[in-house]
Amino acid sequence: MGIKECLINALTDSLSRAVGMSRHEISELFKELKLKLAPTPSPELGDYGVALHYILHREKIPREEWGVFGENITRELMSSSYRDKCYIVKAEFTNGYLNIWIDYPRILRDYAVYVLTGRIFDELKSRGRGRRVIVEHTSANPIHPLHVGSGRNTVIGSTFANLLRKLGYDVREHFYVDDMGRQVAVLVYGVSLLSKRGVEPGPDRKIDHWYGIVYALTNILIEKAKLEKKLVEEAARIHDVISEAAEKLLGLYRVTGLAPIYELHVSFKNASWKKRYIHNLYQIIRRLDKLLEKTMKRLGNEESKGLSKIVDWFRRETSGFLEDYREYMEYVEAENRLGILEPSVHDVLEEEITDPLIAEEAISELMRKYEDEDPIVSDMFRKTAGDVLEGFRETLGRIGVVFDEYDWESSREIRGLTRLVVEKALSTPYVVLEDNAVILDLGKAAREDDYVRELFGGEEPGRFVLRRSDGTTLYGTRDVAYSIYKFGKLGAEKVYNVIAHEQAREQKQVKAALHLLGYHDYAEKLVHLDYEMVNLKGFSMSSRRGRIYTLDELIDDYVEIVVRDYLENKIRGVGGLKYRIENLEEFQSTAEKLAVANTRALLLSIDPRKTLAFDPSKLQEHLEGSWILYTYVRLQSILRKHYGYEPLEHLEEIGRDLIDKLDSIKEIFLERSEKELLESLLGYPETLLTVEESLETNKLLEKAMDICMKANKFYEELPVLSEKDRGKKYTRLILVALTMIILKELLEIMKLPKLKVV
């Protein structure tokens, strides 16, 4: 290919002659991007254009003489030997731009051979040369079902893995099972209380969803109990505050003689006695606060000066209580909501979890025992996490994701390497020992080591604790160990970690630690593919309160929308209310595929580094997946009709046939919509290479959408099969085939399910 490069050479040659600058100077201008060759904004202006204003200005050519200059440069270009080489058919100078027209039919012929023989795909494959790469993604805590946030991780990760496969890497997808943290211990604690009383997961609920409720309720009941304790303790103090406020108000009345202040005093005095009766302290505070507010307004700026001091003091004293109370009520609300879902789980946990301190102690005990490899506790952790992972596998299977490996944080290898990490750290010059804790002083490292300094940029690197005073290790320590495992044991030449942006700093610390421990190579080949969170409109997710929008729900919601959309369309059209679904099973499978396509497309649709926000009640506005699949189906149906067989099953035959027809499209003029479609298709290889570099997986979806849009316009405008002119017909058939083939590749990368018919 290399049209652009060719044109740049041609322009360098012609410009140097027309202006009298050396070729070297001109080519430097291109390199410095003072001159830039780019597609024109519209076909009327030619295919490619270059802005020459810089040269015009530099050569001090007055506006009136631009025309002469233009003629000159155009003549040079059209008479040069590059004219033929670069497919140039015409050049024109307007407003300081030199615009060039290209021989598209010839490009189409070349590209058709490139794609239809499969050479394009072989060339892309040559990039990776079978090198082993690990993409770690999803790695959600096994405590509740995957939610839309984890879903975004999964979709980005698996898409990126597939992209690398197309680029010829030997890709492994790994899931890191984070089973040694506190959260899993909370779940295990809840499960242990339940199993003691014979409450087990039942068949009515997907297993990870059941565990999700157990985790949330266990957490909620502990947090609620803690707050309860705190509120009881606070209440006594608050009553004192109210009494004191009453005294202060009385004092202020005596000084100022303002009657409304005496009114306040009576209200506060009364309130301070209310503790003898059963009244909601929260409401009392709110009422008193309102009274204060009203009186402030009533008195005006001058008179309320003394009072405002009391108000500020009162608010300071009570704000903590109010905050805790509100949080407490949120837990109560969450408890009620989940209790209705699984009453037996709720009732048992409510009875068992009474003292939060006992619960906390039990959870810490579980963690310690797991770290010490106590056999009974280990079984409990393994069983619980394993059950939740079973639920994950089911969901992931729906969206076409299968992991090559689940790596357990608690595995022998990673435990062993974790010890090694601490040991090695001890012999680095950056280690700090405090109460038996092992800490890497990354700040010091940044001052002395270029790699570490550059890694953190302006950021404060902080201290990286590898071992606590009590001898246990931390998540980050095990993460460093896991990285060594991925490179050392698994032989990865590059590792991509798909991890949320909030962990960016931790990922840098892991890299820094690897570097300081002597694994310079691993540090450099560890890539953090970071992505931002998912924000739902009108719904704030909180996994600790069991309020999550799960990936399963998202897919199911899409199934509903897809079915509704389709049937409403049919009912409005030919079918009427009696529209008959031919094959119910096939219909369901199609709906599922479309739902999955929409789910993946939605989660892939924007730059990973930006927050993805959508309204779950407006999913019908996000149907990019359906839209792409539908275009794909139409392309197939055109080829199916022409050849009389399934095009996807006979790609080689079709390729041979179309290559034979290439001679008949030599003298063809391409319509605008054809050129635009071809242009979009030409960009396919570059898109893959760009995404590998930039990690912007959304660009793949954008490319697919762009191709579909151009394809839709193309065959809306132009007939293919019914075209009488043989050359035109084959041009269009070739375009249809190329579009289908490239779209197929993109669908495979993004794992959008493939459909033959709708």
Place this chain on the structure above:
RNA sequence: GGGCCCGUAGCCUAGCCCGGACAAGGCGCCGGCCUUCGGAGCCGGAGAUCCCGGGUUCAAAUCCCGGCGGGCCCGCCA
């Protein structure tokens, strides 16, 4: 308080790294085309101080400086 990221029509985004010709696409809205291969589509229309202010430049959404607004991170948590 410090660091990083983001701010583009009513809404969601692309373009910014690497400055160029009317700021692109989708949703929603208004008006057409009810399927001769394809209607989950296509065509047309309305709708933008590219957050604000300054600077560099022949030329700024893009680069630089200063504000404003939002998110995230700054644990012997994971």
